[in-house]
Amino acid sequence: MSHHPKLHTPPAAPRPGHPSSRPRERRDAAERRQRILAAAARLFMERGVEAVTMEEIARAAGVGKGTLYRRYSDKGQLCLAVIDACIRHFQDEVTAELSRADGATSALDQLDAFLGRLIAFVEAHTEWLGVVADQAAGERRGAFHCGPLYQWVHGVVARLLERAVATGEAAVEDCVYTADVLLATVDVDLYLFQRRERGYTPERIRAGLRRLVAGLRARPAPEGRERASP
């Protein structure tokens, strides 16, 4: 298992596939990459993600800053690389569960289950995801939404919505848009705000999200509906 089409930095940069197709990554370079990842993981665990600087990571890994930035264009990318194993695991589980429940469960229920898993994932990696989000500012605005992780999650949600529409379970006009909306719900910034400032539990957030999904269900009688074009 575990093959989501080049979502993750495969081995490194040149070629993921054939063993003798291109000047593949140098041996020493690969070793340094391991050192970097190990050092970053250790420091992040020890002192928290925010408190560690790129310079420290470079020093701890015994490489220069240039080398560090060659592989990970910013702290966010490095974070994603560090929790890469978790991400793959998450994706594998989801993929497995979805294909298992394929015909047996309604699409909307699968969506609900997926969102539950997603909340758990966010809850478990808030600090990391927070840093990732921070990097997507200024010049890099929108980088996260354009990145493979969001694309994948969005794809899953949109596909489930489309299936739900096809089976008549749900009445959704614009699945792509709606998927964005559902995911905006677990945006790290909002999630942290609700957890920290509002004092919500993950369960409460989950419940709210579930009710939102319930609102997508097709209605028995479209009587007092919205007027379509004013």
Next chain:
Amino acid sequence: MSHHPKLHTPPAAPRPGHPSSRPRERRDAAERRQRILAAAARLFMERGVEAVTMEEIARAAGVGKGTLYRRYSDKGQLCLAVIDACIRHFQDEVTAELSRADGATSALDQLDAFLGRLIAFVEAHTEWLGVVADQAAGERRGAFHCGPLYQWVHGVVARLLERAVATGEAAVEDCVYTADVLLATVDVDLYLFQRRERGYTPERIRAGLRRLVAGLRARPAPEGRERASP
């Protein structure tokens, strides 16, 4: 018109109200503040918000960086101060419209109208709001959600939702949470992503949001409903 309880930096810092209650802001300080605001507004218009540095603003205003930071703790606050007039105008219009339509229009329709206005506001000030959002990173995470602007907008939405529930129009369990969700929909990052990458028009976004609100309507027959307490 135009009195929302200290949402904006009133005159400056010490006291908004009585004329002889505290060592009110010095005259020269006030003048400098005007210079800063004018310089910032000009530079932002000329070269775009992102491209202007705090140092340049200070220089253009003929003050030191320390002075600049004394009043506006970061670029985001400065941005908000520059578009303060627009914000007040927005709030006044909304307040007026809401009190005008008070008994005449259904709460859900008022909500819909408000969200339309909100989208227009975001569309008009994306660049500024983007910078504001950028500042709410790292240490300052959640600053925007804690700030007066979000609080106010959230209050409006939550109140309308509560009214809709009271009149039986809508079936919403958790109005505060739902307000957060509706607003997450027009989060600057997401909004820009949908506008730029997905190529959505504001109208399309508005339509999607409207449908989301429609999903909150109370159902005629609660048949295949969610099980309330598992």
Next chain:
DNA sequence: TTGACAAGCGGACGCGCGTCCACTACAGTG
């Protein structure tokens, strides 16, 4: 008017990020 005190000022400074480029050393070639 004078004195005193705090509010206000401003620029030097430190920090972290990310870039840049002269140098190194690995991996194919003859």
Next chain:
DNA sequence: CACTGTAGTGGACGCGCGTCCGCTTGTCAA
């Protein structure tokens, strides 16, 4: 094995932010 091109390296550097602290100046009381 010597040769060579090129991926890879690392640290000096520049930038923008935000802070800090010694100096200035308005304001109020005597």
